[in-house]
Amino acid sequence: MEKPKRASWSGSVAFVLAAAASAIGLGNLWRFPYLAARYGGGVFIAVYLALSLTLGFTLLITEIAIGRYSRQSQLTAFRALGHPRWNFLGVLSTIVPLFILPYYNVIGGWVIKYFTAYLKLVAGGGGLENPQGFFDSFITAPWDPFVCMAIFTAVSCAVIVMGVKNGIEKANLVMMPILLLMAVGLAVYVALLPGAGEGIRFYLIPDFSSCDNLGKVILGAMGQMFYSLSLAMGIMITYGSYMRRCDSVPKASVRIVAADTFVAILSGFMIIPVVVMFAAKSGGGRAAIDAGPGLMFVTLPKVFASLGAAGAWVGFLFFVLVLFAAFTSAISMTEACVAAVCDFFHIRRNAAVSAVMLWTVVLGSLSAFGYGRWAVFKPFGLPALDFFDSSMNVLTPIVAALICAFVGWVLHPKRILAECQRDGSAVGFRLFYAVMVKFVAPLLVLAILISEICRIFNIGGWRI
Numbered sequence: 001m002e003k004p005k006r007a008s009w010s011g012s013v014a015f016v017l018a019a020a021a022s023a024i025g026l027g028n029l030w031r032f033p034y035l036a037a038r039y040g041g042g043v044f045i046a047v048y049l050a051l052s053l054t055l056g057f058t059l060l061i062t063e064i065a066i067g068r069y070s071r072q073s074q075l076t077a078f079r080a081l082g083h084p085r086w087n088f089l090g091v092l093s094t095i096v097p098l099f100i101l102p103y104y105n106v107i108g109g110w111v112i113k114y115f116t117a118y119l120k121l122v123a124g125g126g127g128l129e130n131p132q133g134f135f136d137s138f139i140t141a142p143w144d145p146f147v148c149m150a151i152f153t154a155v156s157c158a159v160i161v162m163g164v165k166n167g168i169e170k171a172n173l174v175m176m177p178i179l180l181l182m183a184v185g186l187a188v189y190v191a192l193l194p195g196a197g198e199g200i201r202f203y204l205i206p207d208f209s210s211c212d213n214l215g216k217v218i219l220g221a222m223g224q225m226f227y228s229l230s231l232a233m234g235i236m237i238t239y240g241s242y243m244r245r246c247d248s249v250p251k252a253s254v255r256i257v258a259a260d261t262f263v264a265i266l267s268g269f270m271i272i273p274v275v276v277m278f279a280a281k282s283g284g285g286r287a288a289i290d291a292g293p294g295l296m297f298v299t300l301p302k303v304f305a306s307l308g309a310a311g312a313w314v315g316f317l318f319f320v321l322v323l324f325a326a327f328t329s330a331i332s333m334t335e336a337c338v339a340a341v342c343d344f345f346h347i348r349r350n351a352a353v354s355a356v357m358l359w360t361v362v363l364g365s366l367s368a369f370g371y372g373r374w375a376v377f378k379p380f381g382l383p384a385l386d387f388f389d390s391s392m393n394v395l396t397p398i399v400a401a402l403i404c405a406f407v408g409w410v411l412h413p414k415r416i417l418a419e420c421q422r423d424g425s426a427v428g429f430r431l432f433y434a435v436m437v438k439f440v441a442p443l444l445v446l447a448i449l450i451s452e453i454c455r456i457f458n459i460g461g462w463r464i
């Protein structure tokens, strides 16, 4: 059978937009702001910036270059690079999106639920008077979380069926500019609210007293950067495999890091001042900016309700923004899974999409029903969604450390650097890259792994 021609992005802008759309997701919108609030505001932001421009950049160019050189998805890329013994790394990097996608789509389903609830609210209906009760009764409902997850999955798979240029590119072209405009608009609206200054100061001014341990700040920032840049999930390898040879890998990587970091910092401007104002009014203190789903699905709806008549619209726009961010990230993960199935089994795209969709809905049902009808199913004592999330938080640093070891000590950094020079531009960071990928990155990534294990088993009071 003749091998079908590999799809490609229509240009450098399309690639950067797609990779940035993958990177900008729930991680930027709720995880970054609460980590910044917990770890000393400006201190966390500075550490995060420094890490993104060094470690994040190194890992990003590595993955994109592996994809573009091999013209394969992560599953078969390592063999295509001439190292079949490292194929297991391709398998590991495929397991990550295969297991993250189902529960990410469950959270995507939650966002659909909130989007429709706010739509009802702006149309004059009710239903969100008690945000905690709304959230609890939704996630424990017999069918709702499953149905919302299935809708979210079906929509992202519909985009994938249309292909790289006609599906992913076009969806990003519509959703990303709207997302950016709304994020800027909401941040400006919040900054103009009376009393916003205190929250902005709280967010930006370094507070060294709340980061008693710089190690924790660095580890928190590193873990966040990892998740936020969609690293070690096969995505950047797959997206890189569609990149044109005439485009520059380093330039694209800098733009992706910049876009991702910009939206993360912007989200802080959107969320922190209103939560601080609300906490001052309701006496909630710092605890209002708590971790986990609580911030997005309980605290923020309370905050929006406190904004009066404008609150319904602010909430609606916010959840449109979150919905787009979640969709574009889920689309990238779905593509990484579909491309792996196509490259491995040499089957048609539509058949691969059906297989991935079935997998996502079946495995996702464990997490969707995990707080309701199947709440008794608690692997290691955790609800299914938390269990999958924790396992993947351990697996991703392992994959990243192995990719660095492979490139640094087996493949050789010069192969990646050669790929970076393919478009004819000079690369001025050869020594920096070699030192980073051989020594610094594997050590830093191992540190995240150890801290993650300590956090899960509650060793040494680690809590990120």
Ligand code: PFF
Pocket: 022, 023, 024, 025, 026, 027, 028, 097, 100, 227, 228, 229, 230, 233, 235, 329, 330, 332, 333
């Ligand atoms: N990078 C995305 C975010 O910051 O929310 C999340 C994400 C996207 C995670 C793609 C995993 C993934 F495969």
